[in-house]
Amino acid sequence: MLMSNPVARAARLHFMANGFRVLTPGDHVVCAVTGEKVPLERLRYWSVARQEPYASAEVAMQAMRG
Secondary structure (H helix, E strand, C coil): CCCCCCCCCECEEEEECCEEEEEECCCEEECCCCCCEEEHHHCCEEECCCCEEECCHHHHHHHHHC
C-alpha cells in the first residue's frame, strides 16, 4: 500500500490577477511577511508584481506600505 508523505511540503506558485498556477505541488505557501504557513485552500492574498503570498489582508496591506 502506498502511503502519502505526512511531512508538509511548500508549493511553488505563479500568481496571476485572478488566481494562481501551481508550479511545484505542495499543501501550503509561506507568507512573505510573517513566515506563517498558509494552506493553499485558505490562500486569498498575494502580489502579482512581487510574486509573494500573504497570510491575511492586513499583512498584504503592510507589505504594500513598506
